[in-house]
Amino acid sequence: MNDTGNENVLEVDGVVMAFGGLMALFKPNFKVKKGIIKAIVGPNGAGKTTLFNVITGFFHPTAGTVRFKGQPISGLKAHEIAHRGISRTFQTVELFGNMSVLENIMLGCHTRVRTSFVAAGFCLPGARRKEAQIQERAMKILKFIGLSEKCNDPAGSLPLGEQKILEIGRALASEPELVCLDEPAAGLNETETYVASSLIRAINAKGITVLLVEHNMKVVMNISDEIVVLNYGQKIAEGPPEEIRNNPKVIEAYLGGGV
Amino acid sequence: MLKIGKLPIVILAVFIIIFPWIARLIPAIANYTDIMVFAGIYCLITIGLSLLMGYAGQISVGHAAFYGIGAYVSAILTARFGLNPWGCMFVGILVSAGIALLVGAPSLKLRGHYLAMATLAFGIIIYIVFNQETQWTGGPDGMAGIPGLSIFGFDLDSVEKYFYLVWGFVLAAFIFSVNVVQSGAGRALRAIHSSESAASAMGVNVSKFKVMVFVYSAVLASLAGSLYAHYMNFVNPATFDLFFSIKLLIMLALGGMYTLWGAVIGAGIFTFLSYEWLHYFKEFEVFVYGAILLVVVIFLPQGLAGVPGMIKGWLGRPKSNE
Numbered sequence: 283m284n285d286t287g288n289e290n291v292l293e294v295d296g297v298v299m300a301f302g303g304l305m306a307l308f309k310p311n312f313k314v315k316k317g318i319i320k321a322i323v324g325p326n327g328a329g330k331t332t333l334f335n336v337i338t339g340f341f342h343p344t345a346g347t348v349r350f351k352g353q354p355i356s357g358l359k360a361h362e363i364a365h366r367g368i369s370r371t372f373q374t375v376e377l378f379g380n381m382s383v384l385e386n387i388m389l390g391c392h393t394r395v396r397t398s399f400v401a402a403g404f405c406l407p408g409a410r411r412k413e414a415q416i417q418e419r420a421m422k423i424l425k426f427i428g429l430s431e432k433c434n435d436p437a438g439s440l441p442l443g444e445q446k447i448l449e450i451g452r453a454l455a456s457e458p459e460l461v462c463l464d465e466p467a468a469g470l471n472e473t474e475t476y477v478a479s480s481l482i483r484a485i486n487a488k489g490i491t492v493l494l495v496e497h498n499m500k501v502v503m504n505i506s507d508e509i510v511v512l513n514y515g516q517k518i519a520e521g522p523p524e525e526i527r528n529n530p531k532v533i534e535a536y537l538g539g540g541v
Numbered sequence: 542m543l544k545i546g547k548l549p550i551v552i553l554a555v556f557i558i559i560f561p562w563i564a565r566l567i568p569a570i571a572n573y574t575d576i577m578v579f580a581g582i583y584c585l586i587t588i589g590l591s592l593l594m595g596y597a598g599q600i601s602v603g604h605a606a607f608y609g610i611g612a613y614v615s616a617i618l619t620a621r622f623g624l625n626p627w628g629c630m631f632v633g634i635l636v637s638a639g640i641a642l643l644v645g646a647p648s649l650k651l652r653g654h655y656l657a658m659a660t661l662a663f664g665i666i667i668y669i670v671f672n673q674e675t676q677w678t679g680g681p682d683g684m685a686g687i688p689g690l691s692i693f694g695f696d697l698d699s700v701e702k703y704f705y706l707v708w709g710f711v712l713a714a715f716i717f718s719v720n721v722v723q724s725g726a727g728r729a730l731r732a733i734h735s736s737e738s739a740a741s742a743m744g745v746n747v748s749k750f751k752v753m754v755f756v757y758s759a760v761l762a763s764l765a766g767s768l769y770a771h772y773m774n775f776v777n778p779a780t781f782d783l784f785f786s787i788k789l790l791i792m793l794a795l796g797g798m799y800t801l802w803g804a805v806i807g808a809g810i811f812t813f814l815s816y817e818w819l820h821y822f823k824e825f826e827v828f829v830y831g832a833i834l835l836v837v838v839i840f841l842p843q844g845l846a847g848v849p850g851m852i853k854g855w856l857g858r859p860k861s862n863e
Contacts, residue, residue, distance in 0.1 A: 338742060364744030376739035378732045388725075389732045393744035395725060399753045402724035403717040409724060416725070456744060 289316045291460050291491045292337070296346035297356070299332055299515070306332040309346065310517040312510045314460070319482065319492040321502045323526075324512035325535060330495040331373055333512070334462050337493075338370045339363040350460070365393050369458035371449040373465045373495075379438030383429055383448060386437045387420035390455025394419075420455060427451040427481060443474030450481060454490070461485065463494040467501050479505050503527065511535065549802070550716065557708040561701040573817075575700050578772060580812035581707035585765040587792050587804035588714050589758030595798030596722060597754045598734030599649065602786045603660030606667035607637045607759040609781030611766025616776045617677055620686045627690075630767040637763035638756050645755040650748045652737055656755070664786055671778035683777025690771045707768055711805075714761055718801055730754060788815075791830055794837050797844020806845050 292314040299307035307329045314320050322330050335341040337348055339360035348356040355363055369390075378386050395412055402409060424430040427447050432440065437448060446466055453461050466482065467475045479501050486492050486505075496502050502509065502523070509526045511519040513535040519526055526532055564574045586604055593599050614633035618624045648659035671678050678684060690697045690706065697703050721727050729750050732740040741747045770776050788811070796807020814833075815826070822829050841847060 340738065340742075359746075360738075360741040361744050361746045364742060370742050372739065372742075376736045376742075378735040378739065380735050381728070381731055385728060385731075389728050389740070389745070390743050392725065392729060397725035397729060399721060399726045399750070399757070402726040403721045405720040409720075413724065452739075452743065 291316045293349040297343045298345040300344045305515050307515040310512055316491055318507040319486050319505055320508045321506035322495045322510050328512040329515040334464050367459040369453040369456050370462040371453050371464055375445045375449055377437040377445055382434050383437050384420055384433040386452050387423050387455050388416050390452035391416045393456045423451050423455055443470050460491045465495055467498045561704055574704050576816045578704050578707050580809045581711045582765045582769050583808040583812055584711045584805050585714055586762045587808040588718050589761035590793055591798050591801055591804035593754050593758040597730040600657040601660040602657055603664030604762045604789055605781045605785035606664040607762035608766040610637050611763030612770040612776045615767040615770045616684055616687045619688055633763045633767050634760050637759045641756045641759035645752050649751040664783055668782050685775045687770050687774045703772055791834050797846035800846045803844045803846035
């Protein structure tokens, strides 16, 4: 565990997300310390992905606030939050299938360069140099995630395991401080899962804080420093993996009462 | 997406320069320069539409309206008020851009095909305005007396001179659009086409980019309208009806909307079909358009611009199996 930096990157404070009468989230308060890997787990429908969507600006919470590095970000639009330094992947892979592997990563660099329609049209000086720089950076990331040989393949043609890896790579391209991974191991086989977990560790080793939602308990227990357990939109437990493993409330939520 | 190199653009430029000379030499195609003026005017619109529809994936069925706004602003301001045609062209562009912003901003904030619905309604409204505002537009009879264009006192009074003007604009718009497409902005447009959620998660301001490309396409259509008005010296509403918006879509489908070359090829071939080659069919022309659209959509989903790639695919496949 990494307890040295006590600064909180993310604070979820009193967030309520209601869809009509359905309370998808009800004040699952927690904090994410800088530089750790924190996992959010819970049964299906617990509100994990909804929480991700609130953090990354896809949903605006009914009440409560999300703070990123002390600044409230709930209410900002998704692209504004991306510019602040939070990046994400999606549960169902959302790659740009019509673009090449390299272009997917290059688009990930979008927040790092000013992209103007008009300046691009007139091909103002520096535009071409900027493109070359982005390409170079994207190639570095592809090397880091091990996909540099496939840089010209259409992203949609990759097997699922590599698509998941590519999506993580795209999320890294914006040089985020916090990356939110929504089920990075879903649908992957043993080997692919191993590759994905090592990649998440490598990302964390670079000093990037990781928040992940994952159903694969082996992955969660192996790589996370802290775990938050949600059930019916509420936090039922929080702590290091070994503590969560033995928490009776968690066992009940997963296996039903009477166990 | 096909990379667009410099060489093909140079070839296009050379083709533009020598075309009228060739047409002059061969009596059978002497009138082709005139048709090429219209092809160029349509090209301006389809280049913008290619960016909007092929790249950003937003559907508009109302670009005849922007084409008409450009034409009528030019017509009214020059014929009724005697203002400078170039200034009027610019006013037309500003008016079109402003209206595109008003129509586009609310509908592009939503996901899905709201823009198609909004532009459909908008196109019909504008068509009615052209017909009904008789004191300004001359109503269904149209209005005449629109002056020709001149540059620094040099009158563009022949078909050939006008050809060079129009295709000069086409070339400029083409190069501008190629630059956009091959930059980060073009990448953002294609990303929006593919997944709006992922694009916004990566920091792309999705609605801003959609509005920008919609305004750009409206500006090009407006410019085309002004050029049309000054070439014909006459405008009437029938030119800008819903069917023309549909024709624009046929041009795009025919040429292939996923590359800018498709926009140029589609507009070119379609113009020749409708002005020259399909007269034989008379009132059945519409059926022929329908048939063309069907064949293209079923057999050539990437349009004519996709044919070289398909042939390459056929030639490449047996080799890789060996």
